[in-house]
Amino acid sequence: MRKLITVLFLPIFSYGVEILSPIKNSIHNEEFATISVKLTKEEIDNGISLEIKAGKQYFMFGMDPNRDVYCRSMKIKPGINVFEIIYTDQSGKQIRKSVEIFRYSILYKTSEEPPPRFEEKFFHTRKNEERCAKCHDMSSLPEDIVPESPQKSPCYTCHKVLTSRKRVHAPSENWVCNYCHLDVGLSYQRYETPFPISEKCFSCHEYREKVWMNKKYVHGPTSTGQCNICHNPHSSDYIFFLKKPIWNLCTSCHAEKASGTHVLAGFVFGKSHPTRGRPDPSRPGRELVCSSCHNPHASNYRYMFNNDYTGDRYLCQMCHKK
Template identity: 80%
Template structure:
C-alpha cells in the first residue's frame, strides 16, 4: 500500500523510560478520517519531561509538559489505506525508544483502502479495561437513551470526538451531541456504542418517510438496498451537500469509474459528441451544477436506469431540461 501517513509523536525528556500507546488499538480498521492518539507516560518521564511535539506528515503540534499529567491525547486526520502511528521517546542524552501502531482507514470510495490486509479488523475501543485507564481524565459514563446534554461540552463524548463535527455541515444528532440516539450502550463491553449493521436500521428510525418511499420502488440502488447508507453519507458531518463523503460526481464515479471521463454515453448533443455530466448549470435545478443526480436517483426508482421522477421512457428524462 503506497499511501501511508506517518504520525510521529516525539518526546524529549531526561532519563527516559518506557511509555504506552493507549489509543489507537493496534491493527484497527477506521472508517472516519479522524483518530485519537493517547500516550501514557511513566512517573519518571512526567517528572523529567520538557516538551511534547506531535507530528502528522508535515504538520506538528507542540506544548509544554504538565507535571500533573501522565496521559496526553491528540486527534489527527488519517488518509485512506494504512497509517503508521509512531511514538519516539528521546532522553537528555539523545537516546531514543520507539513504539508504533498500524491502523487502516477503509472505505469503498477510496482505491487506496481496498482490501485491507488480513491482520487488520474491527477492534472496539470502549472495553472496560480501556475505559478504566481513561476515567481519570474523561467521563466514561453512558448517556441514558434519548437524553440530550445541556451543551456539547457536557456530553461525555465531546472531549475525544469533537473533530467528528468539525466539517462544514454537521448532522443533527452529532451537532447536538445526542450520540446515544445512534450509539447505544447495549451492555456488551466488546461492542459498546457500535451501531447495528447494516446502518439503515438506525438511519430509518428518523428517516421513516424515505424508507417507505425508497423500499417500495421497483429498482433500489445497491447501498440503499443493502442498508449501507454510510457508504455515501457521513453520519457525523460533511463538507458536501446531503452529508456526502465526496462531491456528487466524484462520489458516483468512485464506483461507476467508466463515467469518470466527465461525459455521458449518449451522443448527439450540442456541447460536443457526448452529453456533459459536470461543469454545466442544471436547467432543472437553478443554482445547482449538472451532476449525476440531475437525471439519476441515487436511492431508488421505478425506471431501470434509476431515472428521477420514475420516468418510464428515456425521452421524458430529457424533457426535464430540453423542453420543446
C-alpha cells in the same frame, strides 16, 4: 598503594512510553483518529517534549507535571496510516514508537480491502475505559436523554472533532450519540451500531423508507441499508452529508463514467453529453451532476431516472423543453 575510585551513580530511568490509542492494526471508518500516549512519572520529570507525526501532520507537547496522558486527534487518509511518537529527555535521548492503522472505505481504491493483519478492534472496552477514567467521564447517557450542552456530553471531550466539518448532522450537533451508539453492556464492546445502519436512519427518515423501498429499482447502498457508504452520519463538508462531492462520489463506484461525458454519443457539446462542469437547467443555481438525471436511492425506471420517468425523452425534456 590502592587507588581510590569514585563511582558516580546516575539515575536510571525505565522508559515505558505507551500508546493507548489507536489500537495497533485496527480498522477505522472515520477520517479522524485520536492518538493517546501515556508516560511514567520519571519520563514526565525527565522529559522535554513529546512529538506526534501522522503523515504530513505534526504536533509537539511540552512536558506538564500535572498530566501523564497526552492526546491529539488527527486526520487519517484512506488506507494504511502510521502514527509515530518521539519522546525526548533532558539528555537528548529519544524514544520512538509507532502504531499502524487502516482507514477503510470502498470509495477509495487504496482502502477497499484491508491487508489481513488489520481487523476491527473496539476501543470502548471496560479495560480501556479504566485507563481513561482518571481524566474522562466514561459514563453513558440513557437513550432518551439530550445533554444540556455539547460540553455536558461525556463523549464531547474525545469526539468533538467529528463535528468540526461544515455541516453537522442533527444527532451529532445535539450530542445524542446514545441514540445511535447504544451501550450494550458488553465487556469487549460497549457502543454498538446496528448493521445495516438504515435501521437507525429510517427511525428518523421513515418517510424516505416508505418511498424508496416501494420503488421498482433500488440503488445498491440503499437496498442493503448501508446509508453510511455515501453519507457521513456525524458531519460533512458537502451537501446531504455526503462523503465526497456528488460527481466524485458516484464515479468512485461507477468509474466508467468518470470521463466527464456520458452515453448519448453525437447529442450535443461534442462527442457525448457532459456530466459536470455546466449549469443544471432543471435546478437553477446548481451545477450539472449525476443526480441531475439519476436518483441515487430508488426509481421506477431501470436507469434510476429522476421523477420515475418511463422513457428517455421525458427525462431529456426536464432541461431541453423545446
